[in-house]
Amino acid sequence: MALKDLAAVARNENGIAAMLGILKQRFGDRFQTGNAIREQHGHTTTYIPNQAPDAVVFPENTEEVQEIVRACAEHRVPVIAYGTGTSLEGHVNAPGGGICVDTSRMNRILAVNSEDLDCTVEPGVTREDLNRHLRDSGLFFPIDPGANASLGGMAATRASGTNAVRYGTMRENVIALTAVMANGRAITTASRARKSSAGYDLTRLLVGSEGTLGIITSLTLKLAGIPQAISGGVCPFPSVEAACNAVIMTIQMGIPVARIELVNQLQMRAMIAYSKLNYPESPCLFLEFHGSEASVAEQAETFGEIASEFGGGPFLWTTVAEERNELWKARHNAYWSSQTLRPGAKALSTDVCVPISRLAECIAATEEDIARSSLVAPIVGHVGDGNFHVLVLMNPDDPKEIEAAESFVARLNARAVAMDGTCTGEHGIGQGKMGFLRHELGDAVDFMVAIKHALDPHDIMNPGKVFFRY
Template sequence: MVVSTLRERSGLGSDGLAAVLGQLEARFGQRFSRGLEIRRQHANTTTWLPNEPADAVVYAASTDEVAEIVSLCARYGVPVIPFGTGTSLEGHVNAPFGGISLDLSQMNRIVAVHPEDLDCTVEAGVTRKQLNEYIRDQGLFFPIDPGADASLGGMAATRASGTNAVRYGTMRDNVINLTAVMADGTILKTASRAKKSSAGYDLTRLLIGSEGTLGVITEVTLRLQGIPEAIAAGICAFPTVEDACNATILTIQSGIPVARIELMDALMIRATNQFANLDMPETPHLFLEFHGSTASVAEQSEAFGAIARDFGGGDFTWATRPEDRSRLWQARHDSYFAAKGLRVGGASIATDVCVPISRLAECVAETVADIAESGLIAPIVGHVGDGNFHVQPLVDLNDAEEIERVEHFIGRLTERAIAMEGTCTGEHGVGQGKRKYLEKEHGAGVGIMRTIKAALDPLGIMNPGKILPDL
């Protein structure tokens, strides 16, 4: 199956696309757009991948409408590209073969909250901040925090994680079931609300991380957590990035249940100081957060402090009031935008890898040396508690030689992580940008993925050109 022949296989070519566009415009009216700017916004990429807009954008308001749209596209062999909030980093919402951008942002209803079961069901367009504001008064929160206010359907589709993953896991661990529209328009509910099941294949996990290539996620049932009695956040400076990573490794190996442990290298601290008007020392820092009872938070903090001192860590700067914690974590979440200020006019290329925690310090140290040797401006941040870190080269897109250097650097970074039994992407996903590394990481597994794709999407209309090489 070759996706480049999608329209030829339908037997209708451009006539099939015209039929789909005409029927969708008649059916959805103002919720249908062929405007170039709208289409370009829906192909937004926060990378150097070119903007590849769909032929039209349709705003769906229900699972039934999604099924109607997908069924029509399947009839004519027209691609469907699901769109949540457009915060993905690897070209997931691009439409390299045209088709329909299916915007789920109007599907933003919180369907049900079950406080006694610690779960809820939401439509795919609900964002994580919207959900947490809704459930806060019930003493609950949803812990997955990728930084951006992403849609929960998109977070499931990309298997997102973020700053809380070290304690609460990723979307893989926090989705109980989901509803999806498959490539032929069939509406599928993957599981019940039971916390565990041995009944049949795990269809939920199959669709989590599939990046819209197998189906369109329209509803998600999520695990919730009780808001902890006490929360304390703090920052701690270290002499080197390697010292900070080694302190992180020992913290995890010691079983300290830290909720968040984030790395920012010296260059990123400089950028953050400038962007957020802070005055942190320009050395590598760990940002931490502890959850639990007042006594357990104090115990966790003391245990980490002892480890930090062994690796040259300085005194903690604490934040216990909610507004102070929010300011601290907002500075961490704004690192993408802060880094752009390091080079006016430079494009920001965010990439990530993840390695076993025991290899973290080694991988980061080799990456730091590679950055220096390459002469790049490339700050580092990381969800280092689970071995995941991000590098953000700033590049002049008008300089072909510099683009080539950055491409080679990202290739070395990715191959370094895979060689250490890690992965080419811990949380950004594959999309278009990391497809070429999939076979190196998964080997024969890519063939199995192709078989699954062909079985569930024989026409290849679901977000084509993503994840799988040469499809």
């Protein structure tokens, strides 16, 4: 979607002025209006322009979030939830101004129920914080989007990442949550029971709602046992198509791979230079297997045989933690290594997801499109579930480059949807993909709008996101 098509949100100047006075008196030093902090909280890791809120407030519990939302509801002022600011589609921008609710001080781990393999946390807890806390319990939280995102933000955007092929996404790993709704009421969506048929599934409604229906103030999450053994490594392939076909066979054979990540040739070139890797400059798969010592060795050896059938290999794998961590650090730094391909450029990060049987076809067509468009755009992907990302590097001051990049993204989304896929596997809609949601879901969007209108009739919860104004 072109920037000119971003949803416009009218400013309520009188309401905003009233809110600034109310919140300053109530929160004191935890209420900030300085330009630098406001711009930081309008930050978006895309080329979408920064749209700063009018103020940032730092609540410390659910009751304080309720106070803020009630006041915003009374004065018809937008309220935007903020975690760590790592979202990729303009989710935290404030197109109509308003109040940013920074949840970073709501960072307590409320309970760990080891016997039940679950925990309850506040939204400002990051995934790395949680896993450090869990380390001695023999448990971990497996969802890894790469960035050290807040768990509230991860739930709000329905995040996933490198482990999704085995452990699922936030959709499967949030058991229950507490949220403050647009009228200031706090609700708890479910109990800790692992299954329930009691009423509508409000947990799933709020997971992925991107702050447009309510602000999450606590989450109950599934945990997993830390594997007895882990093996992992890198396998080169002669082409992206060969690598994708190896992925398809691996999944279809039922090998319980924990991570299987694609890096195309251009991305591998950047990673070799940035992370000093000693691997061929060719398409590669990064893999990891979890289980017993015997099972992870067997899985790695079986994958090596599959890879050789498609001209791949050798598959160099290891169970040494330091060596594996070096590989995954390089993979997680793919965004930063890509920047070296065109210093000074701005990155437009986009993703799609297709049925795994269409993966090779979709990526091959996308690489051809990139070449025809003369774009610099490396590809990485959580290909075990059909998801891949393209990072378009462009000059944000050149209208022709912006137009070329936006046209490419539109074609990529249309290609994925035509293959019975989605325009966003894990980035969410935010501002950047609003123009593609109806193309994918059709009249279902009208029912989303109806839900939004019913729960937030004055459109104060993160307005200008997900779909255009109702």
